[in-house]
Amino acid sequence: MTDQGDSGRTRKMMEDFAPATFEERGVTVPFTTPLLSQARLRRDQNDRFEFLLPNFTAGKGTYVLPWKGLPNVMTLTLHDRLLFEEIEQLETHSPEQIRACALTVQATGVCGPEPATRASELRDQDGQYLVLTQFILVTELLKLVNISAADLLRPGMTADDSKRVARQALAKVAAMVDIPPDDMTTRVDQIGEAVSPVGLPQAPKSGRLRALADRLQAFAQGTQNFADTDPSEAAMLGNYIATVANHTLTLARQRIGKLDAACRDARQIVNDAPNLHRVIAESVGRISWLLDGWEFLIAMWESVKDGPSATKQTTITDISRLLPMIPKEEISAATDGLDLDAIQRLQKKWVRVNQDWRTGVLDMDAVMRLESLKAAMG
Amino acid sequence: MNDKSKPGTPAPPPGKPSDWAALGADVLRLPDRKLLQIYRLLEQVGDKPEISDAFEAMRPRLTTLRPPRRPALSRLFFLPAEDMLDDTLHYTRRLNRICRATLSPCWTAVKEHIPAAVQQEVQREMAGIDYRDGAAIAVICEPLWQAGVEALAKVMAECQNNLKYKLNLFGRDEDVQRQLDTLRQILAVAVRVEKLKAALPPRPILDLAESHVEIIRNNLIELGKEEAALTQPLLLVLASRMQRPGELLRMLGEVRLGGTAAEKETLTKEMSGYVVGNLLRQTTDFDRENPGITGDLSSLAAAAERLTDGLNSVNDTVQGLRDKEITSKVKNARAEIAQFVLKNICADVDKGLTEALFSHEGLPSDEEVKKAEQFAMALRRSSKLAGPLGIQREVAAKITEARTQVVNNTLATLRNAPRNRDGSMGPEGQRQMFNGLRMVEILAGSDEAERLFRDWKSQFR
Structure with a gap:
């Protein structure tokens, strides 16, 4: 009966660790105030904003604070004040929307020149990828009327000729379901926008979230390797991180597989665009929720992976506190083998003695370390 | 090549x-x-x-x-004492430090007394490990260090008995004997030193986690049980690795080491003397190594911050010692750092900042903005030190001056920056505004930066 008792306790611990839904977990906001770093935003029962602060108590639980209470407790960077203003304007708060907001603020230069340059690059990349995705969708549609990409790019054709042929072909596609050609273009635009964060499987380059899943895999391997070779107690936390990362990765890959399958047949754009759009939006939304928060942790690990072992041990402990736990609705048996009790004990033990938030004065060095991670994020 | x-x-x-x-x-x-x-x-x-x-x-x-x-055998031999080594120019006598010039003749002499089999075995085993793995090195090198303790005792005895031997190796300097003895003491606890180093953050150790404090405490207690005197070399190495060695002294006060109360008191006194002396040594080096420097001001300010931090951490202990000489030395060290900060960091920092941000046509490059940030950070660090160093008035005046220049220059840029068609601030103006705000945030805090942001936003819409 001991076994059952243990697994019962593990489940109990897991309940302490894991939120019920993604909404309850909240969306990660890339603040630069050190105590707010990786804070999660959600709505309370009265629909007001509240933040879950994993860094506030450094391992002794997650603190929940209303936004209004924050300025009384700590000094916020100008970046964070402006970011929150942007967030307040949003109607819904998905990871994709928060990311767009964060890049807008970051691009102003309020958190330094390198993050600003990086934000502009990322926004450009997003724009280019959207064009690429929409182009692929168009070529898939043209195949339905037996026109290939090569037909648009025959020798001697000008760009205008290509566009004209494409427009005529799309009109033919539209005629199949008896809708105006412009409506077909709008469908392509909308579906392209919805799928672009993950991208289409046949694209020559992976979309942002698909690439993030690949990086998460490398991260899981790196942290597992750390766990296998590090002689300190932090090895156990490395194992915990790798387990949660692998679990997340499995779920994300399943979702990506389903999305790819949904996008396989271009005829759906013609026959049932609203349904396809809904399926895509739901899948992409789920994938972005699953991967929310990992980008920052990957950047944290990347910044120390060639450093001395003591630095890696401390970073592993910090990462373990910030892990985006998979909500119970998604949880499988993957974490059952972990001694979560021991993990919590270890996290508390690695708290830095001198870390003092009570002074309320901003530690600009810590702020700048966070900003440099922003500049390194993909 | x-x-x-x-x-x-x-x-x-x-x-x-x-x-x-x-x-x-x-x-x-x-x-x-x-x-x-x-x-x-x-x-x-x-x-x-x-x-x-x-x-x-x-x-x-x-x-x-x-x-x-590459772990040469001699380097492995001296590894446990690496934190105690000083270059010839910076070596301070009677401080339990070791001059690098001593190492080469010392190795020549001791390797004669270390069995060749031990030397070969260590070299062979080292080939198979990652030589950044401190704990593994400790295990492999244990026989080398053990043999080293005996070899050093033999060399020291030979120096006592054979003047020619001593002169050939080390010259006439009597101080060398003391250096060898420090080395011998450290080698006697070398495995523990190396394992401890591997378990703690890299030097300079800034923050200790609770688990780190526990590891240090356990090591001191275990060594103390063997023999209280063995804790001293371990403490010497540890104190040399810490930014705030005063914390180690406090920890020492709280730990029961075994041995008599008088032994503990002597140990505390000797350690305090070393910690204070070592900080003073670094203060002197600091000024000597950076004469009239204009380079990376922020890292200079960080070094000044580190030393002031160290001096602050020993305050209580120094007061407890009631030693007028040490007290006055600490006071002088503070005055030296204060002068350094004023002369080398604060003097032209406002000019540097303004030049980096505003001396060009159009927007400054990322590198120029980063340079300006470094200037602002140097001033911010100086302001943190100003209290303990007694230079609040000078540093505050400098910050006000730098801030005024940033604000005035940003305003001038915003007035001349091209507007959008609807009259709102153009992208270049926006970027200049945020560059300026960033400097104000570093110099004067986020509240002031926000106030200016609202102000400029309404002025220039």
């Missing part, structure tokens, strides 16, 4: 020792990658005293580049 040079076939050795120093100086002009290639080649030449001239010349760059070191 040719890129394709095979490892193990270094350039023909220059004739005189001064040639080696010259080679070291020449190498400094090379880019990092080339310098590291030459460093690796020189390492393979082996432990020749004249080559140390070349390493000496290259040391400033090597300290920044930190190349992984």
